[in-house]
Amino acid sequence: MSGMADHSAPDLATALRTRGLRMTAQREQVLDAVRRLGHATPEQISDAVTGVDVTTVYRNLELLEELGLVRHTHLGHGAPAYRPADDDHVHLVCHACGNVIDAPPDLVDALAGRLADDRGFVLDRSHFTVFGRCRDCVAAEQTADSGR
Ligand SMILES: [Zn+2]
Numbered sequence: 638m639s640g641m642a643d644h645s646a647p648d649l650a651t652a653l654r655t656r657g658l659r660m661t662a663q664r665e666q667v668l669d670a671v672r673r674l675g676h677a678t679p680e681q682i683s684d685a686v687t688g689v690d691v692t693t694v695y696r697n698l699e700l701l702e703e704l705g706l707v708r709h710t711h712l713g714h715g716a717p718a719y720r721p722a723d724d725d726h727v728h729l730v731c732h733a734c735g736n737v738i739d740a741p742p743d744l745v746d747a748l749a750g751r752l753a754d755d756r757g758f759v760l761d762r763s764h765f766t767v768f769g770r771c772r773d774c775v776a777a778e779q780t781a782d783s784g785r
């Protein structure tokens with residue numbers, strides 16, 4: 638496919654410089670925590686980075702997202718979950734057990750194509766979460782049903 642995103646994310650110092658901003662230890666630590674934790678909420682990042690409160694983490698994450706270095710999604714009703722921008726995938730979340738399953742972005746190709754064709758609507762894949770019930774939970778329900 639043409640027009641694919643460049644998977645080598647710009648490095649933080651370069652990205653900041655293009656905006657006239659300086660590299661700080663705090664910005665670097667927040668980005669490192671996103672890379673290390675995976676699906677991290679601002680609270681979890683604040684816990685992982687000593688001496689940086691949640692409000693400051695939110696501010697840093699907004700900047701990093703503007704710079705194209707991180708993305709967020711919503712895996713439930715709580716805080717957004719952040720990941721590195723080059724880690725492109727969609728999420729399946731089980732309502733029953735809370736399990737988060739990473740799926741390849743082409744999973745939603747048919748939906749994205751239909752939305753574009755029918756409505757001229759562009760799907761934001763990285764922001765997209767599919768909610769439902771996972772295989773294990775469906776199997777457990779079926780076992781419970783047959784035991785009645
Ligand atoms: Zn959002």
Ligand SMILES: [Zn+2]
Nearest residue numbers: 731734771774
């Ligand atoms: Zn489940």
Ligand SMILES: [Zn+2]
Nearest residue numbers: 676726728739
């Ligand atoms: Zn994920």
